[in-house]
Amino acid sequence: MADFVMPTLGADMTEGTLVQWKKREGDHVSKGEIIAEVDTEKAAIDVECHATGVIERLITRPGDKVPVGTIMAVIRENGQTTTGQTGPQAVAPQATVPAPAPRVDRVPGSAPQPGRLRISPAARKLAAERGIDPKGLQGTGPEGAITLEDIEGAASVAPELPRPAVGADRQARMRQTIATAMARSKREIPHYYLSTTIDMGPAIAWLSEANQRRPVTERLLYGVLLIKAVALALRQVPELNALWKEGQAIRSERIHIGTAISLRQGGLVAPALHDADRLSLSDLMKNFQDLVKRARAGSLRSSEMSDPTMTVTSLGEQGVETVFGVIYPPQVALVGFGKIVERPWVTHGQVLPRPVIMASLSADHRVTDGHRGGLFLSEIDRLLQKPQSL
Amino acid sequence: MSTTTDVNETKGRILRLLGEIAPEAEVTTLRPDVSFRDQFDLDSMDFLNFVVALHTEFHVEIPEADYPKYMTLNGCLAQLSAPRS
């Protein structure tokens, strides 16, 4: 039996609201499949299941806000038999021994039965009239049922939005989350900063040549080369690919690059590109496109939110030449890239115009020193000079 | 020869694609000679998606070297209304 618990979908997440289950009781789920949609301060996240089996019980109801770690569902892993009285084999004994039906003194607020939305008939009718989706609303009626008052409350918050309680003040909450995470970072992490200027000539030349051969749907952005170079460099300096937990850095075997994506309506998320060091540039590009699209549509997956092992931020698009970022806890390093600019560059005793980029490293001094950080930036530089091998 | 109707129709299609990439963009007040990126805060990923959308919608090949020609509405119209070779 495996418990599906409210996951941590970000460093400062303490609780989350179940928006909806994507599976029903009795459904089969595989590891990595989306089982639920959870709303955090930042976004509505599709949460993946970490076990394979059959959903025995859905405990949390849509609309419930529960702390991280709360058991939300029970999954019967393959090979296990049912424990509850839900299977057909439970029917026979029940038929021969008619269990006394004790009057259940239902305690309002106790964990209610999952399944159908608990909403009063009048509230359901009003919701339909006002075009409000009651799913995700927090019920205040008997046993947490959604009542007329809850619908009226939701209607007054956002009359037209399909998910009023969930989406209404997300922007303010996202700002608050960023504030909390960044304040914690600056309070707890002794940052040190390094930077270097990298000649992007070879990379750009290689890229435009490669893109000439590629149909428009498969073309690469230079940002993907940067991410790949960072991922490969982390193999050489693995202590930067770590998470700070309970007073020590725990290195991560896999390299999941968090990519800072600004959202159109404001705010920022940094979901992970999984196994960025192992993917080909084409696959990395595809995943990157998909990630940006879903980040902006608000349908990121739980693992993407929870497991970046290091983050890359690029403000070059905004015309900034240099960025020294703030580490996203519990990560221990962050790489920033500025804008590609053409600058005089001395190579082999000659001054030439070259496209260059400023790469910076913000790193946690508790974990690494400037020497290792310097090696890491040099490694990125070295990799970008041989783009064909990325 | 392209008629005014053709141009208006092409323009409508371009603005629709743009709207899909930048849903909050006010296409009604769009200035046709100013780049999309400057008006709508498109990044390189958005622009690439826009080019891909143009490719799918109008069945045109757009080499990377030609990207600058598609940076404005007028640029797009000039490219897409030109006689096909």
Add this chain to the structure above:
Amino acid sequence: MTKITYREAVRIGLREALQRNPRVFLMGEDVGKYGGTYACSKGLLDEFGPERIRDTPLSESTFVGAGIGAALGGMRPIVEVMTVNFSLLALDQILNNAATLRHMSGGQFSVPLVVRMATGAGRQVAAQHSHSLEGWYAHIPGITVLTPATVTDARGMLLTALHEPDPVFIFEHAYLYSIEGELEEGPPAVDISRAAVRRTGKDVSLMTFGGSVWKALAAATQLAQEGIEAEVVDLRVLRPLDIGTILASVQKTHRAVVIDEAWRTGSFAAEIAAQIMEEAFYDLDAPVARVCSEEVPIPYPKHLEDAALPQPEKIVRAVHRLLGRG
């Protein structure tokens, strides 16, 4: 206006009925010399004489049957059955004769009989004398079932009932006889077709009748202190039921608690709840709740009897649950 007791109100009604119509007479156990088990007919024997205030043998089947016969014969009898507990002995006369003769005779015979009886628990008279069976009688088509809860109704319902062409059963909650109230202005005879809103409110409807009306009002007072406005609907007439007033109240408050001193299973409260769900389902913002007696023979010891019956505190708790505050 001076206050009178419910008992006095019944007596006033009886006297007015006897004065108005010479065909009206009162018949029952101990109604004459003793003045009525609950003293409702005290003094009436002296005033109206033994022809019209008639003591009967201890045989409910006999004197209810005699009342039916008298009604068939053109009289306007008021039969007093001491309590609902003993009315079971007359059930055959009531169900098979009184309620059916109009139908069986193809409309040729009317039974304009009025039967009064005390009902209910709460006076420590133990399991055999504490029944609340008016809901049973409300099951029977062909009769009218009244549950006066106020002095105005205790006096006036009788007068109107005597004008009905078919049998009317009046259930007087024994606990109410000593309760005082002021007679309302207006003609003595009152309507016997409508429920009455005894207290208006917007948050929850307390539907009840008879002795429980006062418990519901007490609960409403308590709830008001918390800012919960409860509406108290006194059903007054269990058959034919005034469902319109009930629905109007539920449509306003969206929540209902039905209070009935009968046992929960098969109670009249169940009927009310069912009709609300049939007619006003989409107005409900919470399940209809019931506060009924515990499903036990009503105990003799006071603390146990109190615990077995609906009480204001139980009503308040039920309301809290409906409001999600429980």
